[in-house]
Amino acid sequence: MLAAMSLRIALLGLLTTVGPASGYDLAKTFDGSLNYVWQAGHTQIYPELVKMHADGLVTVEAEGARGRKIYAITPEGERELRTWMEEHDPVLPGRSEIALQAFLLHLVDHDQAIAVVERIRARYRAQLERLKALRPGEFGRHAHALGLTLARAGLQWADTTLADLRGD
Amino acid sequence: MLAAMSLRIALLGLLTTVGPASGYDLAKTFDGSLNYVWQAGHTQIYPELVKMHADGLVTVEAEGARGRKIYAITPEGERELRTWMEEHDPVLPGRSEIALQAFLLHLVDHDQAIAVVERIRARYRAQLERLKALRPGEFGRHAHALGLTLARAGLQWADTTLADLRGD
DNA sequence: CGGTACATGTAAAAGGTTACATGATTTC
């Protein structure tokens, strides 16, 4: 069993949380709230559901109009999900364009550096606003709190850095 | 020109910051400090340098012992790097195993939830310690500050969440 | 009957990881 497969876990988690759903539904949910913690488009979700079906983690519970297929999690899928939560040691994101720009700030001149940090600030600001606008429950409560905390921290860094750059 | 290509930017940034270097050197630097903002192994770096050479962004300045090749950034490479810093709107990391576990916390029982958050806490703690141990200058000053701020925020979330879980 | 939302897919390319492979130089 591979270490990654987080897309699988996200799908199994959604099926457990919201009950049986189609790939289309799951893609919408990704778009609406889960996308703050894990992103995936329908072109990744549909084939993955087929593989999960082959692996016995989900079943096709019903087929509706327009070829709609309703997937439900199986006991084996539940076991896989629980095992991952209990045993998987999560890794910190190892790539961040924002952190890379921060890292390379010294390579651009003073005014450009300010512009870069202001762009980063706007990103964190937008993230914070989007998270604040989410209805509670639309997003896992603890993940929501984590997202808010990290967005506020990023914003704080941007403000401190701008003050530093301007007042030198 | 594609939107991503951040590995290229990271390599160009390093060549500008530390001067001409071999793929081996660059891989070491990735390992030592840049890895907090962008990760890449030598198997990704070597072929990328070859492509960047073909695209005129770097030159092979010298060849040393053991087939060592010293790459230097070209004016075109400098232009590419500057353009990215000036124009690229950075995106927030869209996938986090930590956030995914936080999102799915409600699916495991109380004791397991505490164990999950403690594991996450240990991750942020280790990150914070590693960043604090870095000699200043070994890591871009602003990226270092951002890393510290985000690690402290994650730690804070973990502490708050643990208190919340324990005192219900 | 035209537009929007529903619903599912495939294929090619890009980005990233793991395993394999080779050989030179230095240090003890």
Place this chain on the structure above:
DNA sequence: GAAATCATGTAACCTTTTACATGTACCG
């Protein structure tokens, strides 16, 4: 002369993105 480090690479595989492709049902 054995071990560690230097130094570069390839191949297979997995993950993710982008572009292409198709057809159904509902709403006005």
